[in-house]
Amino acid sequence: MVSTEAPARVQRGPLPRDLHPGAWWGWALTLAAAASGTTNPVVLGLVVAVAWLVVVSRRSDAPWARAFRFYLWFGLVIVVLRVVYRIVFGGGSTTGDVVLLSLPEIPLPEVVRGIRLLGDVTLSSVLAGFYDGLRLAAVIICIGAANALANPQRLLKSVPPALYEVGTALVVALAVFPQLAESVQRVRRARRLRGDPGKGVGALRRVVVPVLEDALERSMTLAAGMDARGYGRSGGVPRRERAVTGAFMLAGLFGVCVGTYAFLDQTAPRVLAWPLLLLGVVLAAAGFHRAGRRVRRTRYRPDPWRTGEWLTVACGVTAAVLMQFVAPAAAFPSPTGVPEVSLLALGAVLVAAIPAFATPVPRPMR
Amino acid sequence: MIELRHVSFAYDGETTATLHHVDLHIAEGELALVAGRTGSGKSTLLGMFNGLVPHFSGGVLSGDVRVAGESVIGRPPRELAHLIGYVGQDPAAGFVTHTVEEELAYGMEQLGLEPSTMRRRVEETLDLLGMADLRERSLRTLSGGQQQRVAIGSVLTMHPRVLVLDEPTSALDPTAAEDVLATIARLVDDLALTVVLAEHRMERVIPLADQLVIVEDGTVRSGSPADLLAEAPVAPPLIELGRLAGWDPLPLSVREARRRVRTEPFVLTAPPRRPEPSGSPLLRATGVTVAYGTTRAVENVDLTVRADEVLVVMGRNGSGKSSLLWAIQGTGPRRSGDVRVGAEGVDPAEVSADEARMLVGLVPQTAADLVYLETVAEECAAADTQSGSPAGTCAELLQRLAPGIDAGHHPRDLSEGQRLALVLAIVLTARPRVVALDEPTRGLDYRAKAELADVLRALADDGHAIVLSTHDVEFAATVADTVVVMADGEVVSRGPADRVLAESPAFAPQVSKVLGPQWLTVGQVERTLL
Numbered sequence: 001m002v003s004t005e006a007p008a009r010v011q012r013g014p015l016p017r018d019l020h021p022g023a024w025w026g027w028a029l030t031l032a033a034a035a036s037g038t039t040n041p042v043v044l045g046l047v048v049a050v051a052w053l054v055v056v057s058r059r060s061d062a063p064w065a066r067a068f069r070f071y072l073w074f075g076l077v078i079v080v081l082r083v084v085y086r087i088v089f090g091g092g093s094t095t096g097d098v099v100l101l102s103l104p105e106i107p108l109p110e111v112v113r114g115i116r117l118l119g120d121v122t123l124s125s126v127l128a129g130f131y132d133g134l135r136l137a138a139v140i141i142c143i144g145a146a147n148a149l150a151n152p153q154r155l156l157k158s159v160p161p162a163l164y165e166v167g168t169a170l171v172v173a174l175a176v177f178p179q180l181a182e183s184v185q186r187v188r189r190a191r192r193l194r195g196d197p198g199k200g201v202g203a204l205r206r207v208v209v210p211v212l213e214d215a216l217e218r219s220m221t222l223a224a225g226m227d228a229r230g231y232g233r234s235g236g237v238p239r240r241e242r243a244v245t246g247a248f249m250l251a252g253l254f255g256v257c258v259g260t261y262a263f264l265d266q267t268a269p270r271v272l273a274w275p276l277l278l279l280g281v282v283l284a285a286a287g288f289h290r291a292g293r294r295v296r297r298t299r300y301r302p303d304p305w306r307t308g309e310w311l312t313v314a315c316g317v318t319a320a321v322l323m324q325f326v327a328p329a330a331a332f333p334s335p336t337g338v339p340e341v342s343l344l345a346l347g348a349v350l351v352a353a354i355p356a357f358a359t360p361v362p363r364p365m366r
Numbered sequence: 367m368i369e370l371r372h373v374s375f376a377y378d379g380e381t382t383a384t385l386h387h388v389d390l391h392i393a394e395g396e397l398a399l400v401a402g403r404t405g406s407g408k409s410t411l412l413g414m415f416n417g418l419v420p421h422f423s424g425g426v427l428s429g430d431v432r433v434a435g436e437s438v439i440g441r442p443p444r445e446l447a448h449l450i451g452y453v454g455q456d457p458a459a460g461f462v463t464h465t466v467e468e469e470l471a472y473g474m475e476q477l478g479l480e481p482s483t484m485r486r487r488v489e490e491t492l493d494l495l496g497m498a499d500l501r502e503r504s505l506r507t508l509s510g511g512q513q514q515r516v517a518i519g520s521v522l523t524m525h526p527r528v529l530v531l532d533e534p535t536s537a538l539d540p541t542a543a544e545d546v547l548a549t550i551a552r553l554v555d556d557l558a559l560t561v562v563l564a565e566h567r568m569e570r571v572i573p574l575a576d577q578l579v580i581v582e583d584g585t586v587r588s589g590s591p592a593d594l595l596a597e598a599p600v601a602p603p604l605i606e607l608g609r610l611a612g613w614d615p616l617p618l619s620v621r622e623a624r625r626r627v628r629t630e631p632f633v634l635t636a637p638p639r640r641p642e643p644s645g646s647p648l649l650r651a652t653g654v655t656v657a658y659g660t661t662r663a664v665e666n667v668d669l670t671v672r673a674d675e676v677l678v679v680m681g682r683n684g685s686g687k688s689s690l691l692w693a694i695q696g697t698g699p700r701r702s703g704d705v706r707v708g709a710e711g712v713d714p715a716e717v718s719a720d721e722a723r724m725l726v727g728l729v730p731q732t733a734a735d736l737v738y739l740e741t742v743a744e745e746c747a748a749a750d751t752q753s754g755s756p757a758g759t760c761a762e763l764l765q766r767l768a769p770g771i772d773a774g775h776h777p778r779d780l781s782e783g784q785r786l787a788l789v790l791a792i793v794l795t796a797r798p799r800v801v802a803l804d805e806p807t808r809g810l811d812y813r814a815k816a817e818l819a820d821v822l823r824a825l826a827d828d829g830h831a832i833v834l835s836t837h838d839v840e841f842a843a844t845v846a847d848t849v850v851v852m853a854d855g856e857v858v859s860r861g862p863a864d865r866v867l868a869e870s871p872a873f874a875p876q877v878s879k880v881l882g883p884q885w886l887t888v889g890q891v892e893r894t895l896l
Contacts, residue, residue: 153464172462178506190735192697192719193728194792195752209738213778218459224422225460229521230447230476296478300471301485 014308014360018060021150022158023309027054028146030316031352034323035138036264038331039131043345044138048075050353051138051145058355059148060362071144075137082133083126090129091119098123127335158303162245162291168231172222176215183214233296241290248287255280312355322348367394367528367560368415370586373429375410375419384410388429388586392577394527395558397550399571399591401600402581403811405781408564409455411581412530415562416450417443434527448477451521452530456537457513458505466508466516467492467501473524484523491519494556495549510683511542515549522553529553531563535570536808539682539837540872543570550574566811569602569840569876573619592616600812603840604876606888610895623880635894637884640864643847645673646709648831649694649726649800654703656689656855663689665855666703671800671831671848676822678842678863679835680873681852687835688731690852691802694833695728708799720796723753727798731805733789734778742780742788743773746795753796764791767821782809783817790821801825803834807841819845843867843875843886 028051035047052072059065091105097120105119153174159167187210194206226232259277262268323331326345333339370390376383384407392398400408413419420427421442431438433449443452454460463469470491474484492498495515500508508516514534521529531550535543551574553559562579565571572578578591580598587594592615595605604623608616611632617623649671656664664686671677679687692698694705696714705713707725714722730736739745746760753759764771768787771780777788786806793801803822807815815838822845826832836842842849846863851870859866867873868883877885885891 157468168462171464186730186732187735189692189697190730190732193695193723193730194736194749195720195723195796206738210735213734220422221454221456221459222462224418224443225452225454226462227422228416228418228443228447228450228452228454229462229473230444230524231462233444233447233476298475298478298481298484300468300475300481300488302481 016361016363018151018154018303018362019058019149019312019359020158020303020305020309021152021155022303023305023312024149025146025155026313027316027352027355028142028149030313030320031145031349032139032142034316034319034348034352035135035142037320037323038326038345039135040331040333040339040341040345041131041134042339042341043331043349044131044134046346046349047138047352048072048141050349050356051141053353054356055145055148057357058359058362060151061364062151064152065148068144068148071141071147074144075141078137078140079130079133082129082136086125086129087121088118089116090125091116091121100126124335131333131335154303157299160288160292161297162288164297165232176218179218180211180215183211187211187214245287245290248283248290252280252282252284252287255283308359312359315352315354319348319352322351367396367434368392368562369430369432370414371430371432373414373427373431375414375425375427377423377425380425383584384425385581385586386584390579390586390588392560392562392579392588394560395554396576397554397561397563397574398577398579398588399568399575400562400564400579400581401566401568401598403599404566404783404809404814406581407584408581409532411579411586412452412532412562412564415528415530416446416452417441418452444476447473447526448524449526450528450530451518451524451526453514453517453521453532453534455532457517460517461505461513464504464506465501466497466503466505469505469516469520470523473520477524487523487525491523494522494552495519509542510538511545514538514542514546518546518549518553526559528560528562531561533565533809534563536566537683537837540839542683543567543837547571547574566600566809567602567838567840568600569604572602572605591618602812602876603888604880607877607880607891610888610892620876620879623876627880632881632891632895634881634891638890638894640847640862642862643672643675645675645829645831647671648673648708649833650704650706650711651694652704654690654693654705655701656686656693656699657701658699662701662855664693664852667852667855667857669694669833669850671833673829673831674826675847676826676832676834676845677848677850678846679833679850679852680837680839680842681835683837685852686855687852688804689855691728691804691833691835694800695726695802696722697728720753723793723796724798726800726802727793727796729786729789729793729801729803729806731808733786733806736789736792737777737785740776741773742771742775742777745777745788745792746773749792749795755795755797760791760795763794764788767791768817781814783814786810786818787821794825798830800831800833803832805835805837807836807838815841816844839867839873839875840887842873843877844889849873 031047031051035044038044055068091103099120100123101121103118103121106117108115108117153171156167156171184207187207191206255276258272259280262272263277322344326342330340330342330345370388373388374383374386400411402408410419413423414427414431415433417438419425438446461469462472467488470488471484474487492501495518497515497519500512505513505516535546538546547570550561550563554561563571572591575591577588578594579586579588580594582599595601595616596609604620605616608623613626617626647670649669651667651669654664654667655662667690679690681687689698693700700715705715707714712725714725737745739748746764747757749760750757761773764787767790768784771784777785780788806818810818819841822832843863848861849863849866850857851859851866851873864884864886867875867886868878875886877887877891881891
């Protein structure tokens with residue numbers, strides 16, 4: 001068939017390429033932060049839908065990309081567990097509650113007073129469990145989306161130079177696990193060639209001893225191989241320098257931890273939240289920078305950070321920030337009535353869907 | 367390029383030195399082949415050049431080791447990475463990253479090279495090794511030969527002055543081995559790289575070597591290959607043939623030997639006939655098919671092995687040899703087909719594991735998987751109880767297979783040949799009618815292989831049926847009555863050893879290449895020599 005259209009001389013649009021894994025993680029974590037800022041089931045449902053949309057439109061053919069549905073199932077399990085938990089332990093009603101199901105309350109001894117087992121199942125307690133579970137499920141599904149979209153090996157390769165050693169250890173561990181499984185399989189198969197060793201310790205030992213010996217031998221070979229290829233060539237960092245860097249990192253981590261806690265726990269003093277989080281991040285960044293400066297190592301074909309990456313992260317951040325301005329009544333609806341939906345919240349989540357079509361498509365696997 | 371002066375080395379806790387008073391000089395741009403019996407200290411010698419010995423092995427090193435004019439004593443391997451590229455025995459075990467391209471760049475990242483330099487060198491190396499089409503492949507999906515070439519490439523990108531290779535072809539099929547060696551030869555020719563390589567299967571390397579280094583009883587001799595091989599403790603069949611004929615100088619390549627045969631012909635009686643196996647069929651497999659998921663490993667293979675027959679299965683890495691042996695034993699999966707053992711025609715997959723072991727005994731490729739106790743004596747005792755044999759059966763078998771193994775040794779401390787003998791003894795304790803061995807020759811030197819061949823011959827004459835898979839052409843030529851060649855899960859050729867081996871370009875042993883297809887081994891020539 002002959003095409004009637006003239007071929008375009010200049011083709012526009014981004015080339016297919018894999019987005020920087022850090023961008024996907026930034027997008028997913030900020031979307032998760034947005035989800036954690038509400039219990040509104042409509043908004044949370046939309047978060048899950050957006051995560052799903054982005055995953056199906058921008059994931060590659062790689063094996064890790066297929067893991068997303070496990071996270072969806074995991075989310076469902078969480079919701080169900082939360083509701084069941086409320087039914088089992090959150091029974092009992094006061095006047096005015098809508099009782100869905102009347103279960104007999106099981107009397108418990110005096111020692112565990114304060115815990116109720118079964119009892120009247122009210123609509124509000126079931127809904128509260130559902131909202132709560134949905135929020136956790138949405139956060140986990142966001143993480144799952146990042147896992148499906150970002151190549152874990154590339155992510156480990158893009159850690160800051162200061163964390164290079166840790167990153168390499170993780171890369172190696174990722175490679176060793178399938179080998180260990182292979183080794184176990186091989187030895188188990190070989191068992192049949194040598195008769196029954198009996199039950200218990202003897203049987204276990206027959207698998208464990210050869211597998212561990214194998215693993216130890218492999219680790220030594222790998223360590224020797226890495227050393228022979230220059231891993232760990234020293235830059236000669238002075239002691240004092242290392243101490244200062246370490247102090248920066250520790251202080252930074254402390255700040256980040258306290259700040260995150262205060263940010264999530266609404267009852268903590270507000271002065272601990274944003275300011276401390278920010279200070280922690282700045283300190284940690286300074287520490288990383290100092291440590292990284294001393295590393296004499298380069299990176300082969302690092303993933304670029306271009307407009308697509310900025311856009312992706314910006315969409316996530318916008319969603320998280322906008323969610324902060326949603327009125328409490330809409331963000332945390334009471335489980336007694338129909339949840340009120342705010343346009344701002346919906347808009348915030350929809351912004352996070354932009355990467356589904358505004359980023360370059362992933363490169364096909366070769 | 368490499369200079370060893372009065373070097374002695376002893377491992378911790380050993381009273382005798384592994385190497386003593388070694389003086390060695392390897393010139394720049396040459397290929398040196400390090401040879402010697404298993405456990406003679408070849409790997410120890412190679413490890414000294416880049417500091418793996420003593421930094422990783424422990425032990426005491428004295429004397430001076432100089433590479434490119436610098437003393438490397440006391441320097442760890444990582445500080446020598448830019449000078450010496452080292453590739454260990456199992457390349458897959460040394461991979462750090464996941465894809466070919468990243469693996470090639472890894473060493474350069476450690477050296478802190480400019481990104482543009484790294485990019486250029488990766489492309490150059492991909493072209494040099496002919497791997498440009500593999501650049502994005504996952505390392506795990508590569509074949510053995512490809513993995514070996516990636517491992518070589520990954521040290522070449524650092525532009526070292528010396529390349530050290532420990533048994534680069536021992537796990538490869540003949541064609542892949544040729545490929546890797548051709549690559550190495552090109553590196554020496556084109557880049558003037560100094561290459562030091564240790565290898566058990568010397569037959570393919572000797573024509574390429576400028577210098578031969580023989581490690582024997584803790585001493586090291588070096589010189590031109592032709593001079594040293596006359597007396598060497600290990601020698602490939604071609605050299606044995608030359609020694610037998612009294613040629614001087616010894617021919618180092620098949621071509622040279624052919625020229626000698628034309629000028630001074632061998633006086634030989636009629637071509638030797640191998641007696642056809644005449645025993646009753648012990649193993650009858652028909653239509654054996656093995657599949658893992660949607661990949662088929664073995665398809666529709668028929669096999670008959672007689673009571674006094676040694677059948678050798680050959681073929682590329684991944685052609686289905688192991689899967690076939692495991693399926694015959696009854697432990698491995700089998701999609702369809704029929705396996706019958708003995709006159710009763712019992713299928714080993716349909717009986718209990720204990721009964722299956724009495725029908726077919728299998729020595730797996732990683733023989734060490736079967737041993738798990740602390741001493742040889744304990745292993746033997748366990749084998750006796752597990753097979754219900756009278757106490758001492760296994761120990762007696764082991765004594766016959768490999769005399770003089772200390773029963774108090776840990777199985778891991780045995781040499782490759784001794785460990786193989788131990789596992790074979792354990793398997794034979796159950797008195798199987800059929801014995802299967804998967805790649806038994808890996809890590810064995812010529813003498814150990816000859817001993818293994820004698821053991822297998824004796825077992826066959828004793829009324830066993832032997833099935834084994836191997837890459838080692840020369841070993842197959844010594845031991846096989848019948849050869850089956852597999853490709854892509856199917857049998858592509860089968861028949862008497864002299865016909866199948868000698869007619870195949872990849873599997874022809876050196877003696878047939880020189881004297882013609884009727885002769886397979888030096889032993890045959892010796893017997894018919896007038």
